[in-house]
Amino acid sequence: MKAVSPLVKQQVPISWSDDLSQLRREATVSHANGKWASAKKSFEQLVNKDGENFKNWLGLGECWLNLDDPVRAQEILRKAVALRPGDARARLQLGRALDRDGRRLGALHQWRTAKALKPRIELTSDERQRVAHSVDSFRKALGDNATHSIFLDISDVLRFLRRNLNLTGIQRVQVGVIVSVLQSHMAEGVQMGFCGRKIGTAHTVPLDLLSDLIDEVNHPKISRSRLNELLHAIAETSPEATFKDGDVFLTLGVFWIFTSYAKTITELKAQGVKIGVFVHDVIPLTHPDYFVFVHSIAYRVQFNRVMSIIDFACATSGYVASELKKAMTSKLKRSVPVISVPLAQELPHAVAAADAEFIAKLPREYVLSVGTLEIRKNHMLLLDVWAALHKKYNGKIPTLVLVGKWGWKIKPFRRALENSGFVDGKILVMGGISEARLAHLYRNCMFTVFPSFVEGWGLPVSESLAYGKPCITSKLSSMPEVGGALARYIDPFDTKAAQTTIERAIMDRTDLADWTKMVRRNFKVRSWAMVTDDLLAGVTRVADNLRHKGKATGKVPGKTSDVRTRAFS
Incomplete structure (x- = not known):
């Protein structure tokens, strides 16, 4: 074993006084x-x-x-x-x-x-x-006049980790903010926790447990048993949070899956707490056809309840902010301040190398597409394009690697994919994979494709650019905000035009090399620290400006059943 420089330098010898x-x-x-x-x-x-x-x-x-x-x-x-x-x-x-x-x-x-x-x-x-x-860089970010404590509700990500090991979009956003708070914003003014079993209560997660939990999530050898142990300790030992008039309660993750959430925030608002939600998208409301009917209805019900109570909202993009304002005006005849907080475009820190067995099985050349396999992500377009290119070039094309879990309303695509023999093996589907494997795929792909019909942000676009890889993505919704001048855009409804754009990236290697150099030269990192600075500063400004017009009565619009009363269950 190699010598290791002592980490205990001439410590004072440990003194003893008993029989041993x-x-x-x-x-x-x-x-x-x-x-x-x-x-x-x-x-x-x-x-x-x-x-x-x-x-x-x-x-x-x-x-x-x-x-x-x-x-x-x-x-x-x-x-x-x-x-x-x-x-x-x-x-x-x-x-x-x-x-x-x-x-x-x-x-x-x-x-x-x-x-x-x-x-x-x-x-x-x-x-x-x-x-x-x-x-205390929190005070540096917000100024010395910040008067409100901010409670970041992370119930969603805690619930998600009870059932999953690998993070997906919205949960990855929450973890990015949590990491930044733990690294750079730990002052008395910020707490993180979850909604309690009792309606109207919340609990603050101890910093040591939260740090250990996120470290476990990001560790290359993540342990299900260790994760469960930490989640149990968090649920059982986190003390109840106390709030004073003017404090802020901001939900970072999804709000529509907790049926008792509206009652909880009503109780908190009755105490004078200012209530906010971080809205990642309103797609179930604006594009319900992309969702299972019961899910879009559930979202609509919870949207109406929650948005009738909140004092302000944060949004992941200018597009989401605009859609949220329009939805609240048209459906609720209500307006609240909405803070646009664009998400990060940076690489994860200290990702371990992918395992050799995984690397050995990868095709020599491939194009990457990351995202849940669901109808909204428009994988059928990619299937049609790859089938056409395979026929045109007699199979001499790169493999398309699809990374994501199987989602909803996707049976027609799955059936067509299987009937094509995965385009004679030129399409490879991977489920949820580790951060190490995903990082390897990004680093070694030719370019990425993301032809989604609609997004709230478009994390795969920003990740691709952060890894220095060109991205062909949709020209609709928020994706041009993410890709800027570095991405190339397609109409997700025009398969023929999309094929032309993708074919050029595959066949014109000089053009692809020049495009790749341009991405790497001009990409500007937006870190999670920047996102968190903007989020906390924006929330504090809004909280300072808000004036309640009397406390809430505690009544929730409509009937709310207390289904999820267990802590982040």
Whole structure:
């Protein structure tokens, strides 16, 4: 095993005072001299004989850390922290073990805690920089006059993770904001949590649990059992949030799947809390034919209830903001402030490499299309284009790789795809895949295609450009906002014209190379930190300007059944 530079520099030897003197002396001497393997053996014996002694666990954890086993070190150091939560050294070393394992949010939380417990604790230059960046930049973003606390409701993503490992569009947006808040906006003015079992209540998720949860979600070796353990701990231990008149409650995810949500926000509004929702799209309202009938009806019912209560809204694009205003005016005869907050266009941090087995099975050349396999994404156009090109060029075309879960109203496409033999094997369908595999697909594709009929944003377009890959996408709804001058646009209803555009990208390699260079040269990153800055600053400005015209009566329009009363169930 390669030598690892000690992470415990000439620490003051651990002192002992009980009956296990000889064993403790051996452990202390080996630990002080950096003989980690020898010290580990002694500390393991001490843990077995005296498992309630904090120093035994701390010493053992430091040994595992310096033996370059951060996973084992985490397990041991967590026990040390549990025995003595106020020990800065244990927090520091746990942070280092988490960081070594790629769990950056958990590491940052532990280092911040260590610094708060012992302001003069010795950190490395990288640790100091990361902690300094995270401390109270919320106030920098909002100014010193911010008077309202902001509660970010993340019930949706917590519920989603109970059933899924791989994030999809709206949940990825929420995680992007959560990561940014944890990294750069942790001040007293921001809380994150979920709607409680009792109507009208919410619970604040402890920062250590939330950091560990998001680290687990982003980890290449995500564990279903560990995820369940964290979600259970969050549901059972998160304290009830308290609100004062003028505070803000903003729902980051979907609002229409929680049937008791309208009652909860009515109760909160009655306390003087300003209520907002982050609207990702209103497509079930404006384009109901793309959805199963019962889903579009459920959305409409919840939209009318919730939008009759809120004080303001945020929207993922100018297009969504405009559609939301029109819908509220036409259906509810109501108007509220709507903040447009365009989403991020940046690469995920520290994504692990894809596994060799996956890479070996990929075609040599391929075009990528990412998105749920549902009627709205217009995969039938891609099937028709690939079938025509396959016939025209006698099969000598790149493979089309479709990445996404099977969705709704998609049976005709699926049947046609199967009947074509997946266009003689030139179309490859993948389900939900890991971030590592998705990143590899983006990095190594020729270009991407996304011919959706309508979107609220168009995350695959921004991701493609962020990876330096050209994108052919729809000219409708929000997609031109995302792609700007870097994407090429098609009419999603004109298959023949779309074929011409796609064929050119495939066959004219000089043009594709020039287009790729242009994307990489001119693409401007919009980070999740920027999104979160804009979101929190916009919400604070609106909250400062809003004046309630009397408190809500607590009555909800229409009848609301209390189906989902369990925490983020």
